[in-house]
Every structure is written in C-alpha cells, then in structure tokens.
Amino acid sequence: MPSSYFPNAQLLQNLPINRAAYSHRTAWILAAISWLAYQRLPGESTLSLAQVVKDITEAAKQNQSPQIRELIQRYQQAETNTSTPLLQELEQAGFEFVQGFDSDIGTQCFLARLKPCGEQRAMLILAFRGTETNAIEDIRTDTKLMLQEAPGGGRVHPGFYRAFASVQEAIQQTLNAHGDCPLYITGHSLGGALALVASRYLQHPQAAATYTYGGPRVGDAEFFSDYQVPVYRVVNGADVVARLPLGEWLSLLLSLIRLIPLNGTYRLAVWLRNKVAGYSHYGSSIYLSDASNTLPDSTGIPYSDLQVRQDPEFIWRSRLTMRRLLRGGFRACVDDHDISTYTQKLYANAQRRHG
Secondary structure (H helix, E strand, C coil): CCCCCCCCHHHHCCCCCCCCCCCHHHHHHHHHHHHHCCCCCCCCCCCCHHHHHHHHHHHHHCCCHHHHHHHHHHHHHHHHCCCCHHHHHHHHHCEEEEEEEECCCCCEEEEEEECCECCECCEEEEEECCCCCCCHHHHHHHCCCCCEECCCCCEECHHHHHHHHHHHHHHHHHHHCCCCCCEEEEEECHHHHHHHHHHHHCCCCCEEEEEEECCCCCECHHHHCCCCCCEEEEEECCCCHHHCCCCHHHHHHHHHHHCCCCCCHHHHHHHHHHHCCCCECCCEEEEECCCCCCCCCCCCCCCCCCCEEECCCHHHHHHHHHHHHHHHCCHHHHHCCCHHHHHHHHHHHHHHHHC
C-alpha cells in the first residue's frame, strides 16, 4: 500500500543534500516530515500527564486507591506503546528514527536519518510538531506576543523560546553523536517557529538548511543577524499564521494610533512599539499560489495551475493572495494553513520538475 506521506519513493533518491540552495524535492520531503510530526512519538502517552496528575490528586482526596492504580497503569501502558504510524512511515520511506523529544511543557520533535543508499548520502532531519488545538500548552505558547531579550542578542517571542529551551539540551546531546551528515531542520506552524529558534541555537558541524511551512515570525531583525544557515519560508496562498505576528504593518498602524487626538493613545502606541512591534521575517520566501484546478492534468499530476515562486514580487503575491481571499473568504486564511495542503502542492510541483 503506497504511503500517504511519501507516495513516490523515486523522488527520495539522489537528493541534492550537499548544497544549501532551495530544492523542490527537499521542500516536499520536509513538508511530509513536518506533517508526520503530528503523529504520536514512540513512547509518547496519549494521555495528558497534567490531567493524569490532576485525576490522581482528586482520587487521593477521596481515598479511592483502585482508581489511582488504574490511572497509573493506563499511563504506563500508553508510554510503553512504541508501535506508531510515525515509525512505520519513516521505515517504509527509507528513514531511520533516531530519537524523539517530548518535554513536560508540551514541545515534541524527533530526529530522523535518511539511510544512505548507493550514491545517496545520509541526511539528518529534525522535525518539530506544530500547534495542536487540543493542547493548552501549545495555545499558551502561541499567544505570548511580547518580545523579550534573547540570549546572544536581539529579541524573541518568549513562548517560542521557552518551548525550544525545554528540549534544547537533549537535542544537542543527540546531535553531538551524529555529526557525520548534513542536518535539516523543519516544522509547520508552531513547529516552524521552533525550527527557526533551533536553527540559531543548535550546533552542528554540517548544518545545511531550515524549511518552514506556515510558520509565524519569531523575533526581530537583530535576532537573525548572525544566522549561519539558509532559511526557506514556504507560504501557501492566504495562510494567515504565516503573516503573524504583524511586522511592518504593525509599525505603520502604531504610527497612525499616535496621531489620534485621544488621551492615552500616544502612550499605548509607545508601549506596544516597545513590547510587540519589531517582529521580522527571515530567509527566502517560497510562495505557493492558489490552485483552483486540483484535478490531475494530462500526466496525472494535480494542481495544474499551481505556481511556486521563490522571493516573489510583492505586487504579484498580493494580487494572488487577494484573489484567493475573494474566492474563499476568511475561511481561506485557515484552510491554506493545513499542512496536508502544503505537502500535496509541493509533491505535485516536485513531480512536474523531476518526474
């Protein structure tokens, strides 16, 4: 049965992993890995540890020993379950699962290695999981907008930095034992934000590139001033998350607020400028156009009118984004954030270019 994530194994062969330039095949593969990152890690409990502790505490107050034992057993059984779709998909596509990372504040990611085969060199991929709408810690992480001073200079989103810091040491220790092949870092949504933070702080002798999908801004321009790896920021259509928090548009809005002749507006604008304004995107932008025709073309590849452009002109991109909003309304802002759509579009593009 073909893989849902990697339906064409031939596109995984002879990847250009020795160069840092943008690759259409690499973009698809890392999008699929970012999608796969939403699957449960080996040993990751399906039960919330915080909820289990809360339930045990309530049961202890009522002196319900059988219920406490049952809760502990359920959590232990869930943790020992290592057979997951993530492992199966990676193995089927020729990847080796190296290690998963799961912090107590809800940050999950994993390190995988594309096995060498023939002329194909090994390749390390660190993939961060994106926002899970049923995970309160992810939502709290996303909503902390006020910039804080970042270690090493610049300012950074406090929630994103805290989430990454909770797994930084464990990841670094693992990377230290795998310095023999290029490292790619990736993630979708919140995962893309964590990938950007990780790309600044993680050390690896063969750091290759970072690919993010629908990732928000994470810091100011100074935060990225000493970046050593290329970043490719993939944005699909009208994806709203990829445009948050507001950057230069917020600065313009604050300038207008300061002109409003009402008590307190000037101080409000200054406070917002100091705490929130300053977010900046970094890296090369890869724009996926709205593709109204999702049916296969004469060669069997969908999205026949899809356009994928690197660092597109602002007017061209704005025109296509507006057309998408007119067709899909506000719902398009949400629908275009779906990682499965990113993956399917990039797969179609990779097929056309390398089929």
